[in-house]
Amino acid sequence: MLAVTYIPYPSWLVPGDNTWQLTAATLVGLMSLPGIAVLYAGLVQKKWVVNTMLMAFTGFSLVLLVWILWAFNMGFGTNPIGGGGGTGIMHFFRDMVSMPHPITGAAAEQQQTSSFSQTFVPFHFPTSTFAYFQVVFAAITPLLFLGSVIGRIKFKAWLIFVPLWCTFVYAIDAFLLWGGGYLASEGAVDYSGGYVIHLSAGVAGFVAAWVIGPRLAKDKAHAVPNNLPLVAIGAGILWLGWNGFNGGDPFYAGVDAAAAVLNTNLATAAALMTWLVIDMVGSKEKKPTFLGAINGMICGLVAITPSAGWVNGLGAILVGVIASTIVWFAWNYLPKIRPFSKVDDALGVVFTHGIAGLTGGLLVGILADPRMIEYGVKGKNYAGAKSSFVSGLLYGGGFHQLWEQFRAAVWVIVFTAVMTYIILKVVKFICRGLREPDEVLAIGDLAIHEEEAYPRETFAERISSVPTRQDDRV
Amino acid sequence: MLAVTYIPYPSWLVPGDNTWQLTAATLVGLMSLPGIAVLYAGLVQKKWVVNTMLMAFTGFSLVLLVWILWAFNMGFGTNPIGGGGGTGIMHFFRDMVSMPHPITGAAAEQQQTSSFSQTFVPFHFPTSTFAYFQVVFAAITPLLFLGSVIGRIKFKAWLIFVPLWCTFVYAIDAFLLWGGGYLASEGAVDYSGGYVIHLSAGVAGFVAAWVIGPRLAKDKAHAVPNNLPLVAIGAGILWLGWNGFNGGDPFYAGVDAAAAVLNTNLATAAALMTWLVIDMVGSKEKKPTFLGAINGMICGLVAITPSAGWVNGLGAILVGVIASTIVWFAWNYLPKIRPFSKVDDALGVVFTHGIAGLTGGLLVGILADPRMIEYGVKGKNYAGAKSSFVSGLLYGGGFHQLWEQFRAAVWVIVFTAVMTYIILKVVKFICRGLREPDEVLAIGDLAIHEEEAYPRETFAERISSVPTRQDDRV
Amino acid sequence: MLAVTYIPYPSWLVPGDNTWQLTAATLVGLMSLPGIAVLYAGLVQKKWVVNTMLMAFTGFSLVLLVWILWAFNMGFGTNPIGGGGGTGIMHFFRDMVSMPHPITGAAAEQQQTSSFSQTFVPFHFPTSTFAYFQVVFAAITPLLFLGSVIGRIKFKAWLIFVPLWCTFVYAIDAFLLWGGGYLASEGAVDYSGGYVIHLSAGVAGFVAAWVIGPRLAKDKAHAVPNNLPLVAIGAGILWLGWNGFNGGDPFYAGVDAAAAVLNTNLATAAALMTWLVIDMVGSKEKKPTFLGAINGMICGLVAITPSAGWVNGLGAILVGVIASTIVWFAWNYLPKIRPFSKVDDALGVVFTHGIAGLTGGLLVGILADPRMIEYGVKGKNYAGAKSSFVSGLLYGGGFHQLWEQFRAAVWVIVFTAVMTYIILKVVKFICRGLREPDEVLAIGDLAIHEEEAYPRETFAERISSVPTRQDDRV
Amino acid sequence: MKLVTAIIKPFKLDDVKDALKQIGIQGLTITEAQGFGRQGGHTEVYRGAEYSIDLVPKIRIELVVDDSTVDNVIETILNSAKTGKIGDGKIWSTPVDEMIRIRTSERGSDAL
Amino acid sequence: MKLVTAIIKPFKLDDVKDALKQIGIQGLTITEAQGFGRQGGHTEVYRGAEYSIDLVPKIRIELVVDDSTVDNVIETILNSAKTGKIGDGKIWSTPVDEMIRIRTSERGSDAL
Amino acid sequence: MKLVTAIIKPFKLDDVKDALKQIGIQGLTITEAQGFGRQGGHTEVYRGAEYSIDLVPKIRIELVVDDSTVDNVIETILNSAKTGKIGDGKIWSTPVDEMIRIRTSERGSDAL
């Protein structure tokens, strides 16, 4: 390799790492588009397919712009607004984010990435790579909680809600847990977003469903999905795309990335089979269902997210089994009690993302194996001092990590809930309401977009726009 | 890394670069299959779905064979047919391509790639990688203009048209702009194919639609799409696949690849939102539409293609906004005037690819930022002399680049139009006509392929082929 | 690159290789989910869509667990059960597998991978990477033969059949041909699984279809597919995913990986066009069909699998043309004669995988070009002694390789057939039958899963589970 | 006997079915239909082109009833299908010569 | 002339069609329908929520026949559509005033 | 009153609908149907296996009209649906006892 005659890289760049990071980011992007867009499109009623897909595409686009124009630097900048000083509660409130500013300049795009948290591990790729990897995470989060509010949220309200939420909830949680903020510095960890993304999406979705109010009673009572193969397409892309989601989070194409990928798949397989088996022995019908299996799959993916590279293979399987079991019971029993019985979380995001993410986040405190090393590794280049690992209760870490995970969970739940509520009130004010009127809801896509998911050509007659040529052959 | 004990690479190979290039190529391949195949399948009338998909699959296959058997070396060979000498107009016409020959031998597949243009930047992967990366670009081009001619082109004519077009249009434009030919040597640039692919596809599609004639008047008047989720699947794969399309074009997994990926996403998000907003405020219905958003998305992807790694982030956003706006107005007003009112470009390829590609190509001359460096970069390995960058009007480059971009555009438009016309006349002669007969067109897929997109089992009775066993249980 | 200041890798790890291997594995995973799941879902009758998809998702999950818990070490462990000694027939039967044990521990996941066969080529990534790459191959195999048994196999029988088959057939063949077992040591080769995966899947599917018995006569006679665009999605993902399937098998992101990718695409394009042309000139209807083209495509992908990096480009094209032609005739004529006329291999897996895999495997013995080098390559790092290449009959290798390929094929066919038969008898005993009862088969998805693929909301009335709120707005 | 045919709004189907069950109707057949009438259709816009769909989705209910029940059935449908808005649909009845249950070959009222 | 309408189980369509062809019937029209009757519907479960579908898929056959053929046609449908299980469906006939073939404007029996 | 039922070729729907509008028809109901008749069906080939589809797609139009309009309506459909090729379809009319508009409970001609 040394004989390579022309080296077009700056000295800090490693092409293998850059490739992995860009590939992983692309996989995560695919999880949103077309992944979540069609997974949700398949799950909603036929009359909501177009609306659901368009909210997914616009949500993704809006976060991209917001992120690059200001929010990336809020979460991953080098310059905490409070200056980075202070301790305890001061530290916490003074430094909830870094200074917002765009990364659209030539220098910003091309220089080696660094964030407030990267004091000891320099990443070997430019800011463009890092920001793009981070933005696909930021963008999938609103798409996840979209599942809670479909079937009644006003389209314009969505277009305003997403940028505000990304700025005032996501960027802050990202800074606190990943960007070097208080929670991170205290020791709470979140490998790839069990809290920042999934728990937060579950809570935001639940609160939003509550604030916006339920779907039409008729829609709720007839809420059959419209297309299961579409769900399969989305689900398959989610599963394999998650290799990038979790595999990309060491930010090195090293040993831990590989372990994270393997563990993600183990947890997911275990969770899918767990839900299936409980369905077969424990549900009223005692039948295996496809959508049940997919629910289980999602639980596994979500629950392993906070710990993917910090548990060993056995831990990963346990995470899958435990999370799937807990969410199965939550899914089947919680809707009967308050507040769940009062809130119409249409696709159940609070369960498959909220509770699964919470379960996974707490399990880090129990199952993390300190021999799983994120950066430093045994061997010739062993970097003991800079090694990054986590010890759970079962591996001699005591209750410390569990406590940190618990505190972080409380923060994410409370902060997300409160801020989501406030933001929605603001959006409601701006948009004069958060819901489409009932007569629009009764119709769905056709009323909002004048499009339907599966148009029937037989009954359509073109009336305007491009004139039909007179001389067309018939 | 130095401790690696066994090195199975030749000295010129960098595994990170090779990986990135193969990954990028695979992403671009996915844009065609299933990307374009299902995007278009969703947009056409139900009776044309099978025909559209089969043209996509066969078009892709034919280009693959043509490319490896002769056309790759025409575009990217080391040996211009005129010997590479001459200046000005002589240079131009003597050296429009390199000598055609196959790259199917063991030596050709395995050696370090090099082309006539690579005098200063050696790529760190073999010819197999380079040829494969280039062929997925060559293959998507006919698939794009397929959108102009669906619903009437004779299937056999398609099978002959594609290889001829690839040979006599694509390979030549590729040589002139990328392979070291005249336009490139004069300074015209095309980062990933805004001209070679998109402008050319738009022009070819438009000319072909004109030569072949319009669809049946009835089909044109009832041209409702059949499946919007299918469009979403194709669109999502296109967007994220474009990370490989533009990210692969520095041919190094370096800084500029990352910037190109980020810029591509920025332009696309901006373009999608631009079209959506114009639809909401400027269209007759004042409604946001899903297919409008997808049109905007494609405009962004196409328009950023010629400049992805040469503009900064702000430039990328501008490219998206400008291209989407221009194409929106073109889409809504040009069909009313000649020649657009006379030509049935079924899916509007001339707009979303032709005009968007042209806009993006010219914007290079305005927005290219010389601080965006394709190969050489600041830092320890800064290779000043070999740096590759472009200066637009707004960044001190004067009108030079704009003029070169303009000249190249004129060439691509005129040459593609004339050659496409000639090739179609030849194909018409060979196939005795370019259109399926009207009674076949009235039926569509069933008449041409005896298949339909969504068969109904209830009414089918097997009559032949494999005999049904007598002893089957009922 | 040397200036990189922080190296978080062990000395044996190359990030470019690790990235390629993880990316390739992800592509192969996508071939199963959603690839095969939706390809098959589109091909079956509407009433079997959900069942087919759920068997794909569960089959994939089960193999993942089985593989990591014991089977990976059976196929790719370092410790043959017989101790690795003995010669000839002794060698063969004593060492059919390595010792089964899990790889779920922290050490196992993170250490450099090694298998019994890797005496001279150390791979530059951890066991997690290698095991994950191998498991996506192991997992797709049952999904392939699922196509033979859909429409009657008992769902529970599937859940038991898959783990047993993976353990007692797949792991053994993998060891014998890839893990350093007898067939490999004698010289038989299988680049990416033409035998271990495709031939074996074809045989297993055929035997299983025979043992389980045919579908209902009515289903067989009305076996029209339900959704061709779904087939297109699956097919496109298969094709491009195969870049990882074959490109990943040198286990280095080097020259041969690139050649394997290019050859795979060449063979596939040639095979698709071959089937199409034979359909156009040789079928009763003389029409090009989409599903015919897809059959041809699969033949090409499968047939190039055993030789992808050992033939040159011309060889690859020949493989595609020959395999597609042979399978076309087999597909159209063999079903008329025994035993094919007696066995209801629903989707024809024995043809497109079995016969195509066999053809490709034998062609290695004819077309392998010794100048195609898997590991050692010319240049500064040329490792002559450790080079890995194969010589076929046409390239001076005589009949040796052909004979080895033939012997290996005989083994795979006989062993797979016998073991599949035995396993099914065991499963039949455990599950009290292998078939769903006929009244269940008459209904399909709704009877087995209480779900249907495309539910119609109009006629559904929610009756239980989550109570509808009384206070919902209407 | 009479064949009563009713064209109703799709979302009223459950109500009508329940109401008919209440008065003892044991069977009916429905088909999905498209109606053209005073109720306007709608416009769909695909890629900027407007299409007019002047047909609206309807459910068509058919049931054969004894002469004695006709009025009650019609009344019941009228009440349960009415929203008072344009497009509520129509009911018509036609004479039936013969009614047979396939399973038993019973004829007339026994076949209902 | 009479209009014979038959509601049958979908998988019986081929048999009925063949039987009618045998007795010389040259034309008929079918629509996909949903029946409600003694035959129970089924339950579907999506993500744990149960939905009751009390309508079962049926095929609706319509054919206009000469008065002289009615009985034979009914008999033929009865025989070919019967499985003996609940839900086999119904046949009814109604009087027809006029029957015209669009292509030729022929009326009455000539139009069949 | 009469119920006029017409079976036509799908691509003729627009023409027929327009023609009926012209003569003042204000409402009708259509269903998608499949016809079996002199017009041959077609073959479909999936993966080499041939399937015979002897049913062809048709549109079924139903409209209840006043006795006085029947002839005009039939004539109009005849003219607008005719292509002269086999498979153009049929028109038949049957007597109607009662016609009611659900919205207003109007009966008879008022309900049209």
Ligand SMILES: Nc1ncnc2c1ncn2[C@@H]1O[C@H](COP(=O)(O)OP(=O)(O)O)[C@@H](O)[C@H]1O
């Ligand atoms: N003359 C008719 N014959 C058959 N069906 C009719 C007739 N007129 C209306 N319909 C059906 O009744 C539906 C409702 O009619 P419409 O005129 O829209 O409203 P309304 O009945 O409330 O006045 C139509 O969509 C159509 O399906």
Ligand SMILES: Nc1ncnc2c1ncn2[C@@H]1O[C@H](COP(=O)(O)OP(=O)(O)O)[C@@H](O)[C@H]1O
């Ligand atoms: N009174 C009726 N009018 C019209 N269709 C009816 C009537 N009763 C039943 N049907 C049709 O006949 C089908 C079979 O009726 P059902 O009561 O289930 O079984 P069976 O006719 O064997 O007693 C129903 O699904 C429905 O489509």
Ligand SMILES: Nc1ncnc2c1ncn2[C@@H]1O[C@H](COP(=O)(O)OP(=O)(O)O)[C@@H](O)[C@H]1O
């Ligand atoms: N006796 C009949 N009763 C009801 N519908 C019929 C009858 N005969 C034909 N049809 C319908 O009319 C359509 C056209 O009939 P066909 O015999 O194909 O052509 P034509 O009416 O031009 O002779 C058929 O597809 C079928 O839907």
